[in-house]
Amino acid sequence: MNINTRLRLSLMMFLEFFIWSSWFVTMGTFLGTNLMAKDQDISLAFSTQSFGAIIAPFVVGLIADRYFHAQKILGVIHLLGAGLMYLLYSSKDFSGFFPLLFIYMILFMPTLALVNSISFNQMKDPAKEFSGIRVWGTIGWITAGFLISFMSWDSQQGLKEGLLRNTWLMAAVSSLGLGLFSFVLPHTPPQAKAKGDFKLSEALGLDALGLLKDKNYAIFFISSILICIPLAFYYQNTSPFLTEIGMENSTGKMAMGQVSEVVFMLALPFFFSRFGFKKTLMVAMLAWALRYVFFAFGDVNEGVWMLLLGILLHGICYDFFFVSGQIYTDSHAGKKYKSSAQGLITLATYGIGMLVGFWAAGLISNYFINDTDGHIWKSIWLIPAGISVLVLLLFTALFKKEQINSQQ
Structure with a gap:
């Protein structure tokens, strides 16, 4: 793998997990302090991750393996995600917040598979090469957490002033950045070309x-x-x-x-x-x-x-x-x-x-x-x-x- 490809994949991983960490770690605190959500509401919000992950294989199998380049799908999803993150930043109550989060997670969870697929497609020996790329995702996760604490958004004073809401704005900006950057990632064309009659099981990735x-x-x-x-x-x-x-x-x-x-x-x-x-x-x-x-x-x-x-x-x-x-x-x-x-x-x-x-x-x-x-x-x-x-x-x-x- 040449250095240019390695750098692009590393930045992709960094941004992917920076976006997720920007809001996920502090969401429970945000919901309780900013939107006055109850415990059962917070539990429901976290469950959107699992529902998004359950739907993810069908989304990825429908479009990434059969019809469109994976990097282009990744770009479109994160551009849409940037808009949803801004709407979440603007939410005033849980009833308006939850549907937006649910839609966002249905879109976001497939990207975890897409960034892996884009990376593996460029590797001759993933067992040796993948960890060096994937580690930048963890660095991105840590960086987002440090930034939140550095800005004191999660401090007692920050919570009183409602500054934790800014995590969603940070996620929106970084999602916009990854959305645009995705279009210059290495090409990852669909490998499962449609042949003969259309099969729903293949289109949905059930194969x-x-x-x-x-x-x-x-x-x-x-x-x-x-x-x-x-x-x-x-x-x-x-x-x-x-x-x-x-x-x-x-x-x-x-x-x-x-x-x-x-x-x-x-x-x-x-x-x-x-x-x-x-x-x-x-x-x-x-x-x-x-x-x-x-x-x-x-x-x-x-x-x-x-x-x-x-x-x-x-x-x-x-x-x-x-x-x-x-x-x-x-x-x-x-x-x-x-x-x-x-x-x-x-x-x-x-x-x-x-x-x-x-x-x-x-x-x-x-x-x-x-x-x-x-x-x-x-x-x-x-x-x-x-x-x-x-x-x-x-x-x-x-x-x-x-x-x-x-x-x-």
Whole structure:
């Protein structure tokens, strides 16, 4: 890959995740303080991610693999997204906010598959090259968070003045920038040319489901759904958990999880070549279980090291499973269904798995709570730890070791 292509793909990844982080991390606080939304409204808003991910494979399969260049679709979506973000910035109440967010997430979630597809299309060996591009997405995510804190939009004074609303304006401007930039990205033409009669199953990207005929891939797909159930506990519960037990500057400390993502993203090619795909995923699942055990038994005094180590494990948990899974999916899809295959794994993880996970996390958190002591966090965290162990045992027993042919 030449340097010009590498730079363009890296900037694409940076902007893609900068946009998402600009509003997603602080949305719950924004809704509660700016729009006076209730808890059930906030939960409904976060669920739009999962519904968008469920719809994503059909959007990508309909247009990206069959009819239009992926980079052009990415550009159009982000231009539309910039307008929707500005409307969200201008929203006065939740009833006007939610429909706009729902439409936006239906559009945005397919772009996670599109940026992967555009990247993989330029690579001869994704197992070695992809992590160096994808790491810029994590840097973009971290940068947006640092900017929000630097501008003091999330400070107590900023919240009083309603400055957190500016996160949506920042997302709108960056979305406009990526929308325009997408049209100068490397060409990624549709690979699945229409032949003969029109088939709805092919147009909707359902042919990517053919990947599930491979036993190994089917086991990976099911494991991806199941492991995202405990993942949802992390996204939904970690911030209120750390705040409730009295950890100072918990948001800044949680950012160490994204910093660790950068480190382990760069280490991923070594693990891939040295230990193979199966062992890489096993390490990720084990890290998931250990993280929740650390959260269950840690505290803000002598056990604070357990909390910090649990946060730092996020890099292994995310990179070794999700990024490895994207590379593995690409190796099985081949050229014909690269985009719809990435949409399929997005459906499994961000869609089905996290939708079930958010529901389960809310149900369990509400169950383990009392009026005097608040949440019984030890019991809450041991449940996702147990789920992670069960998924690890399932994957280890059923998934057969295989050599990934990533040079497409």
